[in-house]
Amino acid sequence: MAGPTAAAPGRKQRADAARNRARLVAAAKQVVSEQGATASLERVAREAGVSIATLYRHFPERDVLIEAVYREEVDSLVGAASDLAREREPIEALRLWLLLFVDFLEVKQGMSEVLGTLIRGPEPLFRESSDRLAATVETLVRNAEEASSLRADIQPLDLLRAIGGIANVSPDKNWKQSAVGLIELLLRGLQE
Numbered sequence: 029m030a031g032p033t034a035a036a037p038g039r040k041q042r043a044d045a046a047r048n049r050a051r052l053v054a055a056a057k058q059v060v061s062e063q064g065a066t067a068s069l070e071r072v073a074r075e076a077g078v079s080i081a082t083l084y085r086h087f088p089e090r091d092v093l094i095e096a097v098y099r100e101e102v103d104s105l106v107g108a109a110s111d112l113a114r115e116r117e118p119i120e121a122l123r124l125w126l127l128l129f130v131d132f133l134e135v136k137q138g139m140s141e142v143l144g145t146l147i148r149g150p151e152p153l154f155r156e157s158s159d160r161l162a163a164t165v166e167t168l169v170r171n172a173e174e175a176s177s178l179r180a181d182i183q184p185l186d187l188l189r190a191i192g193g194i195a196n197v198s199p200d201k202n203w204k205q206s207a208v209g210l211i212e213l214l215l216r217g218l219q220e
Contacts, residue, residue: 119177
């Protein structure tokens with residue numbers, strides 16, 4: 029979604045405005061992870077080192093800020109898969125990406141209240157991000173299968189569903205540790 033400080037078509041956003049936006053999104057990720065979607069926007073601005081007016085110039089509503097954090101998290105997770113696939117053995121790339129997926133779920137939990145009530149509704153946002161994440165895990169699983177590191181009968185989305193299930197079923201403070209253990213268990217069980 030283009031915010032009020034988005035550059036006009038054909039014009040590049042000022043460097044300081046782009047930096048401020050990036051700092052606000054990073055600060056919001058941290059604050060929302062700690063306090064949930066109702067976290068103080070004043071604290072977000074303070075953590076980003078900008079004024080509350082600057083925050084509102086970039087993100088006139090809380091929903092717009094939360095959506096920006098969510099989109100950036102999805103972009104980062106999808107981008108990490110390419111880097112991991114290039115730098116690691118296929119099974120290790122998949123394992124490390126699934127660990128990043130757990131971190132993504134942790135951030136997403138903090139935003140869930142607002143994500144569910146976005147003005148345009150969550151449907152297009154979730155469908156787009158779900159499709160991108162599904163394609164990403166599919167590629168990583170197929171790479172591991174082709175390298176004979178995993179059995180060939182795996183449904184890639186089942187890995188995400190299993191890990192996501194832990195985040196949703198037991199959202200206590202230890203769910204992350206359980207999710208990491210599940211990743212190790214699943215991958216050991218699915219290796220050839």
